Amino acid sequence: MSSAGNIKHIARAVRNVVWQPTKSKTGGFSSQEVFLLLGQPENLVHEVLFHGTRGNGKSASLLMGFGQHVGKGWGPFWKGVILRRQCSALSDLIDESHKLFPRLFPGAKYNISKRIWTFPTGEVLIFEFLEKNNQYEKKFHGKQFTYIGLDELTTWATEDIYERLLSTLRTAYQPTKQQPLMPPKQIRATTNPWGVGKQWVKERFIDGKRSGQIERTTRTLLDVNKKPVEVSWSRVAIFGTVFENDYVDLEYKAWLMSLADPVLKEAWLYGNWEVVDDTAMFAKVWNRDVLLMEPFTIPAAWKVERSFDFGQSTPFCCLWTAEANGESVTVNGKTFCPPKGSIIVVGEDYGTPLNPDGSQQKRDLGLFLSAGKMGQRLKDREIRLQQTILRNHPVVRPGPADNQIFNGSRVDNGNAPTVAKELASAGITFVKSDKTAGSRVTSAQLMYERLQATIDDSPDKSHIYFFSNCKFLNKSIPTLYRDEDQPDSVKKGADDHAWDALAYRLTWKRPVTSIQQGIR
Structure with missing residues (x-):
């Protein structure tokens, strides 16, 4: 038959x-x-x-x-x-x-x-x-x-x-x-x-x-x-x-057709996979058209730092961020002048195996690199950025990293190897991040406030933007969910490492220099 x-x-x-x-x-x-x-x-x-x-x-x-x-x-x-x-x-x-x-x-x-x-x-x-x-x-x-x-x-x-x-x-x-x-x-x-x-x-x-x-x-x-x-x-x-x-009765079909929430309607009535699930953490303040930008050369007066989430069996992620100082810059013929303190994520290195087409071979799979090789890879990536969008920044400042990279720093009178030391030997240095109680809630709230300020174009609040070349970060942010036990923080899950690297940067308080102290 x-x-x-x-x-x-x-x-x-x-x-x-x-x-x-x-x-x-x-x-x-x-x-x-x-x-x-x-x-x-x-x-x-x-x-x-x-x-x-x-x-x-x-x-x-x-x-x-x-x-x-x-x-x-x-x-x-x-x-x-x-x-x-x-x-x-x-x-x-x-x-x-x-x-x-x-x-x-x-x-x-x-x-x-x-x-x-x-x-x-x-x-x-x-x-x-x-x-x-x-x-x-x-x-x-x-x-x-x-x-x-x-x-x-x-x-x-x-x-x-x-x-x-x-x-x-x-x-x-x-x-x-x-x-x-x-x-x-x-x-x-x-x-x-x-x-x-x-x-x-x-x-x-x-x-x-x-x-x-x-x-x-x-x-x-x-x-x-x-x-x-x-x-x-x-x-x-x-x-x-x-x-x-x-x-299925007609009343149910009519109810689906009458859904007021456009996101729900796209998902439940039309089965559209491209809509952002509005139960996600930042869905209501995520607008790609406003938040994502094509790369441009970062002005010399803007501060540039790197932040880092460590991983071997799982992906590591290093982000390079620029902080605006109120100075304007011309982007594609238009003046771009974000408020002072605004953050632009300008580069990323996400340590995961890729297919020939650039897609991820397996979610949440790391490269299993030694810290030394990881540091060299990050340095190579940083040099490439300094040849293009960071050409005005021959020195990138150390920003916050996952504190586990400093584990072992007190062993053998400080002579024991650590991930931080191996990275530093390649010229990639970091400082400790804020991992105190409540920091996960704080980072999510700061992110929400910055996203809201950006899409509202608030002139007196710090914004946040993302270069389009940061594909893993840009893909993961709309799919981050609230923690079931702590709804005001981001739920831990696979491929959240780019978010962790960004969260460390959001909650980081840059040390005050002696010159700044003198000005005060």
């Missing part, structure tokens, strides 16, 4: 019972039908993200992605798990499963305490939650699944749990006459373009790809007989809209 015939057969089978996938209004397959098709052995795509608007039937598809292979001959080898980040968030999925499974599969039993469906032909589906990385070891390490579903993928701040779960996507099934095919191992995720994990999900599934474009990678491995075998892996994002879903 062809793929199209197969999906229509499935649709007819379930139509007489409980559920059928939505139908396209323009011909062809709907997003739900495509989702099911890509889970069939002959059309298998290993990773599928079902995204788009609210109310497009993603959660039901997640259940039926597993259900379509119950009774196909794989028995207990067709074993699935569907996850949410928190246990309380599972209730809607579990309720939906109780509406579907008992009628689709008479004899299916549900264990309330273990949150497990067991089907008459031996298949098993588990509902589980994973909030923290350390829960993976206890709940999943060493287990095997052929179907993994993650609902609301962007509620996970990083890809760590997702990638760890991929290690459990395996099977010991051996083909039989009754079922000669291997189980179609697959991982499925659903989400709206909203939430703390939006950036990593967007980078993995959306960026640089056309809608529905299947990304395929192939590796050559050796089998048990040491013969080369090509192993492929595939990934795709499917877009679905609420207007496909006739099971």
